Amino acid sequence: MKSTIKDVAKMANVSISTVSRVMNNPDIVTRDKRDKILEAIERLNYTPNALARGLIHKRTQTLGVLIPDISNLFYAELIKGMEDAAHESGNNLIICNTDNNQDRRQSSLKVLSEKQIDGIIFTSEPIFPDSYEVFKQLGVPIVLAATHSLEYNIPSVKVNDEQAAFDAAEYLIHKGHHRIGMISGSMLDPISGLPRIQGFLRALRTHGIDLDPERCIEYGNYHFNDGYEAVRRLHKKFPEMTALFATSDERALGCISYFHEHKIKVPDEISVIGFDNTRIAGMCFPKLTTVAQPLYEMGELAVRKLDRLINGESLEELRTYMAHWIVERETVRDLTQ
């Protein structure tokens, strides 16, 4: 049904080698035959079989992407950046949702490998030794996006989370806040948990603010409801706080929702700063002030790095830390004026 190179060759009265040549190196064949072949290709609607090509070239122009939870807004922009960069370099993306589940992650890696993808982008999650072993076995380049590894030399693209958290807290301090709470991911999370806590605490320290971490930090998962629940606990044990740093926009919205429900005015009575600058930050009320990550660009750069690696080129930088910045909107009150 789908026509093959043989069909084209037959119709154009040439060998399949010649057909192959007009596809890969047209100048090398005589005008006469070339035209005939081109016409046959047109008439048969012939399109080369990428499997056969891939088998020979050991290159599929396909990249695998592992995402922990694809329904999270965070990945929408990241994936778009990857998609655009992939499209630009002639690659396609196979996206695997791993559901934060080790088995599914490993099995995804296995089928990606069987499908001979040229490289892998691994997002968000920390790299544990067993994952690293699997990576090595795969035998294809890997780039980390929105995560990194200090133990292993794997190229990565992310923001400096410690510094970003520092900047968020300092921003609040500069606005006159001294009793600042934090809603964070787990301290056991070496990517977006611990470093942000460290940055937050460093800012307090730097500015001589003496706050007991036990009291001013509360933990929760990254969903809206987790933020809501966490801030309920935090507010109970730290009622005098005037500002709050929630380390994801979704968490921040959960907090704001809690405040709305309890008639606590944002930002009049409490200020909130989020993290990520996903699209919702500009769509909610009041609009969320937040630490922006260049998500689209991170996705883009991750793919570009991967493509470079696949082509055997070297990277200027193993671990790239992209600039973050603060987007001032409406949820932080300036106490200094």
Place this chain on the structure above:
Amino acid sequence: MKSTIKDVAKMANVSISTVSRVMNNPDIVTRDKRDKILEAIERLNYTPNALARGLIHKRTQTLGVLIPDISNLFYAELIKGMEDAAHESGNNLIICNTDNNQDRRQSSLKVLSEKQIDGIIFTSEPIFPDSYEVFKQLGVPIVLAATHSLEYNIPSVKVNDEQAAFDAAEYLIHKGHHRIGMISGSMLDPISGLPRIQGFLRALRTHGIDLDPERCIEYGNYHFNDGYEAVRRLHKKFPEMTALFATSDERALGCISYFHEHKIKVPDEISVIGFDNTRIAGMCFPKLTTVAQPLYEMGELAVRKLDRLINGESLEELRTYMAHWIVERETVRDLTQ
């Protein structure tokens, strides 16, 4: 570097045929050899090459998905449903962002075809004759998700948009609203534009509400800002409206943002109902009452249908219209009490 079936055969001292058999039909080979082969596979970390297999079986266990704008929240849940269903049936998804751009759509279709994907899921956009021609040329099954075609017999999964819009408007009417505005997509959009307008107008008619469409409907694209701009125009020409139907959550949030800015209280002074029930609907303030589409399930069903088609099975239903429902939250005021 990656080991092949030959390496395994050599190590186990058998022919490649026998190795192939233990992978595909293990019972047929003697226990003795089987164990040796299994051991070799283990030691060599052998994993079969899916390209070679695909070449023979004419089946790649890979599905292509075309998405107009992957950064739109709408697709997060839809894709997750597809991903889970694909994973369940042993398929992978190649997701192509078409950027609402015809060239990119066609070129994506072309490379998907070259990569011998087993089927395609096409989302959201209407099917024009030229797209249909391309679909036919592809020679693989296609399923439409969140769109359908009345002209062509292509399987589809979506909500009944006309009825959903009717229900939204009627809901507002039952709450005592009679001066109802609408922020809609273009009338030229036969999927999520015109049908929703028709449903809206039918509800007005059914309940004897006489409103000039020219006056109570305003148009805009599906982004937040489009909603914001559209409602500004609408509010100018139809200031007495007490309720508003915005045909996407994002548009609705844009409207609400406009109202916030102009000190118009939602829902006290104006009620708003959205469409989609994306995750933001529950994360904003006030929480958005909206028409829910079963996005996850739509994605799931689209993949299941496609898988059935690929396996040569028949579909019980060509065009499936999934149930929608209204999620009551906080943006609609009941005028009847």
Place this chain on the structure above:
DNA sequence: CTGAAAGCGCTTACAG
């Protein structure tokens, strides 16, 4: 410039 042949890594009748 062009064709025949070998080969990419598999599977599957076909003999034995």
Place this chain on the structure above:
DNA sequence: CTGAAAGCGCTTACAG
């Protein structure tokens, strides 16, 4: 039960 051979749809030296 098992191996040799043909073949999936291509590309690429190798001759000519």
